[in-house]
Amino acid sequence: DAGITQSPRHKVTETGTPVTLRCHQTENHRYMYWYRQDPGHGLRLIHYSYGVKDTDKGEVSDGYSVSRSKTEDFLLTLESATSSQTSVYFCAISESGDTQFFGPGTRLTVL
Amino acid sequence: AQSVSQHNHHVILSEAASLELGCNYSYGGTVNLFWYVQYPGQHLQLLLKYFSGDPLVKGIKGFEAEFIKSKFSFNLRKPSVQWSDTAEYFCAVLSGGSYIPTFGRGTSLIVHP
Numbered sequence: 691d692a693g694i695t696q697s698p699r700h701k702v703t704e705t706g707t708p709v710t711l712r713c714h715q716t717e718n719h720r721y722m723y724w725y726r727q728d729p730g731h732g733l734r735l736i737h738y739s740y741g742v743k744d745t746d747k748g749e750v751s752d753g754y755s756v757s758r759s760k761t762e763d764f765l766l767t768l769e770s771a772t773s774s775q776t777s778v779y780f781c782a783i784s785e786s787g788d789t790q791f792f793g794p795g796t797r798l799t800v801l
Numbered sequence: 802a803q804s805v806s807q808h809n810h811h812v813i814l815s816e817a818a819s820l821e822l823g824c825n826y827s828y829g830g831t832v833n834l835f836w837y838v839q840y841p842g843q844h845l846q847l848l849l850k851y852f853s854g855d856p857l858v859k860g861i862k863g864f865e866a867e868f869i870k871s872k873f874s875f876n877l878r879k880p881s882v883q884w885s886d887t888a889e890y891f892c893a894v895l896s897g898g899s900y901i902p903t904f905g906r907g908t909s910l911i912v913h914p
Contacts, residue, residue, distance in 0.1 A: 721900055732891065732906035733845075740900065748901075780844060787900025788833050788852070790893075792844040 693717050694793040696781050702799045709768040711796050713781030715761075719791075721784040722764040724748075724756060726777040727795075733780070739764055740787075771800045803828045805894050807905035814882055815913050822877040822908050824892030831897030834875040836866055839889045839907075848890070851875065862886070884914045 693716035703709050713722060724736040725748075735748030737756040745756050753775060757765045768775055781793040804827045814820060826832065836848040849860025856868040866877045875892060892905040 730906070733904045735901065738901065782845075784900065788895055789835070789847055789850060790837075790845075790902065792837075792846070794844050 694781060694783055694791060696793040696796050698796060699794065700797045702801065703771050704801050705772055706770050709771050709798065711766040711779055711798070713764045713766070713793055715783045717783060717785070718761060719783040719785045721787050722758065723782040723790065724764065724766045725780045725782065726750065727780060728777050736766065773800050776800045803894060803896055803903040805892055805903045805905040807892055807908050809908045810906070811909045813911045813913065816884055817881050820877070820879040820882045820886070820910070822890055822910070824875045824877065824905060826873050826875070826894040826903070828894065828896045833895040834866070834868060835893040835895070835902065836860065836864070836877050837891045837893060839891065841888065845891065848877070882912045884912050886910060887912045
């Protein structure tokens with residue numbers, strides 16, 4: 691498996707609080723992605739990065755922001771968490787922008 | 802925009818049955834095609850991929866997929882499923898030059914022993 695870790699793995703938080711999820715890779719891959727997975731919706735892209743400090747929005751970016759200050763870390767921030775953001779969040783990496791390798795996921799519950 | 806359809810949302814089979822999961826996409830140009838598998842409680846893993854060449858692609862664990870360009874399809878097959886194949890299967894398509902794949906909504910496969 692590719693060297694990808696996500697932290698935390700589980701989090702319960704309250705509506706209105708900020709939350710930051712971290713994706714860390716040891717593969718030196720250029721591309722990084724954040725997805726959310728919800729029943730009936732499959733995987734939906736939140737944000738992605740094509741290099742350090744180069745990020746862009748995906749299809750469900752409202753309420754989320756990202757940062758990538760170094761190759762190995764891609765942070766996803768929920769500025770003010772809402773119950774609709776309860777989900778499982780997956781980070782993925784790709785060396786060339788084709789095959790993706792996924793992290794173990796973070797299960798986030800917003801009460 | 803690119804779209805990917807997985808027509809079978811839920812499939813239930815008995816062990817040793819044959820499997821075929823459908824995947825159709827809408828983009829008419831050059832594509833890279835993928836099948837990912839997600840075992841219960843785990844993350845997605847690559848099952849197989851097609852970039853070019855032989856349209857019949859063999860992947861891990863006895864899976865294969867056939868790219869039929871004229872039908873915009875990339876169906877996944879396995880001649881004899883096992884209980885351990887119980888998982889969710891995702892088809893993904895990457896349009897030529899893009900690095901943002903489009904995923905299908907997934908097919909949940911349950912294999913009864």
